Amino acid sequence: MPAERLSVVVTRRLPEVVETRMSELFNVELREDDLPMTRENLVNAMKRADVLVPTLTDTIDSGMLAAAGDKLKLIANYGAGVDHIDVQSARQRGILVSNTPGVVTEDTADMTLALLLAVTRRIPEGLSLMQSGEWQGWAPTALLGGRVGGRRLGILGMGRIGQAVARRAQAFGMQIHYHNRKRVHANIEEALEATWWDSLDQMVSRMDVLSINCPHTPSTFHLINSRRLKLMKPTAVIVNTSRGEVIDENALTRMLRTGEIAGAGLDVFERGAEINPRLKELKNVVLLPHMGSATIEGRVEMGEKVLINIKTYADGHRPPDLVVPSML
Incomplete structure (x- = not known):
């Protein structure tokens, strides 16, 4: 039976x-x-x-x-x-x-690069201009973004997804840096031409783009807090496709509003679907509804x-x- x-x-x-x-x-x-x-x-x-x-x-x-x-x-x-x-x-x-x-390693890494480009090249602003019918034609100084090639990318969390992000960023000509609980194998560092930072504070203060790719655990809750956000360059961009709880969202929103950080691309949020309404109003932010693995x-x-x-x-x-x- x-x-x-x-x-x-x-x-x-x-x-x-x-x-x-x-x-x-x-x-x-x-x-x-x-x-x-x-x-x-x-x-x-x-x-x-x-x-x-x-x-x-x-x-x-x-x-x-x-x-x-x-x-x-x-x-x-x-x-x-x-x-x-x-x-x-x-x-x-x-x-x-x-x-x-x-399973979602490659999909999430793709979305990380998509957000990075969307923020640095102001893609949503251009899309909005086209959809509103307000575009009057090309102009030499209109919607000027920044070139990603040559920028320093700091990856927080060099696991499967972090390494996949590094491979893609490497192809765009970015300089790869990372902070991880443990240094990855020398062969991986060599293949990715990646520089390891033992100090997260020091890495954060020197990066042009910070990508959050670590899991949410008690030790990573608000790992990117107000103090660390203040260490970032005013020209820097932060991208998060991991877990919203890793960043102090209120502190990030304040600094984006005052121009202390240049921009952010976020696919995840600290309180799930409850997003800070001030964050939604900012032009220098790209928000997605947790599409990284979609x-x-x-x-x-x-x-x-x-x-x-x-x-x-x-x-x-x-x-x-x-x-x-x-x-x-």
């Missing part, structure tokens, strides 16, 4: 091909709308599921895990970041947590990793992308 299929609850809409395959393999409960679940709905979902498939919009804390009961055995996160999940509490309750690392290829690959993690667990083995507290 075949083993009973796992019950799986998915908290958000996923690409159709992923939902179809999941339905073939498991007893799946899919969402009809695409709004985040309430806290109460999440707890109820955990009570009736063997496996929960959440996303970064689902905060799962110790209190919710305590209320979930004993049925839940695996949280198969759809995404690489797990700072929205209390992994330590989950493991203490015998609940495994998996994620989908490495390619169909990337989202399908994320789903495939989720499927593999669940199927491997269902077969009695350790999920290949298991997250353990020591990794965080």
Whole structure:
């Protein structure tokens, strides 16, 4: 007699091909709308599921895990970041947590360069001018931006995405610098022609562009705070495609308004969808709605990793992308 299929609850809409395959393999409960679940709905979902498939919009804390009961055995996160999940509490309750690392590396790096160019070349201002019908033709001094070639790019976080950003920036003729918890291998430094800075303060003060590519952890919360922002050149630009909590958003907004920093390109925000309204008013800022990983290829690959993690667990083995507290 075949083993009973796992019950799986998915908290958000996923690409159709992923939902179809999941339905073939498991007893799946899919969402009809695409709004985040309430806290109460999440707890109820955990009570009736063997496996929960959440996303970064689902905060799962110790209190919710305590209320979930004993049925839940695996949280198969759809995404690489797990700072929205209390992994330590989950493991203490015998609940495994998996994620989908490495999938969105190239997509996020592409978006980082897109934001960098959008800010330095004033692309949104040009787009707005065209769409409003106010453009009167070419002029020698109109919408003058800056050349990226030759600029110093400081990368905060030289993991997979940081290195992918460096490869792209290198092709644009930028000088690559980085700060990381640990210095990367000499072969990587040589290939990227990258300079390591042990001191984040010193790197920040000398860069023309600062790219945030580190995860959000307790140690990186407001790592780019008011004091470090004041170290930046007034001509410098900051780009963030990682996590909004790494930057003190209010301090950044103040300095952008006063011209202490030249510009910013942001795909993520400190309070999720609640963005400082003053930030939205600034012409020297490009804001995107968390689009860094938004390619169909990337989202399908994320789903495939989720499927593999669940199927491997269902077969009695350790999920290949298991997250353990020591990794965080």
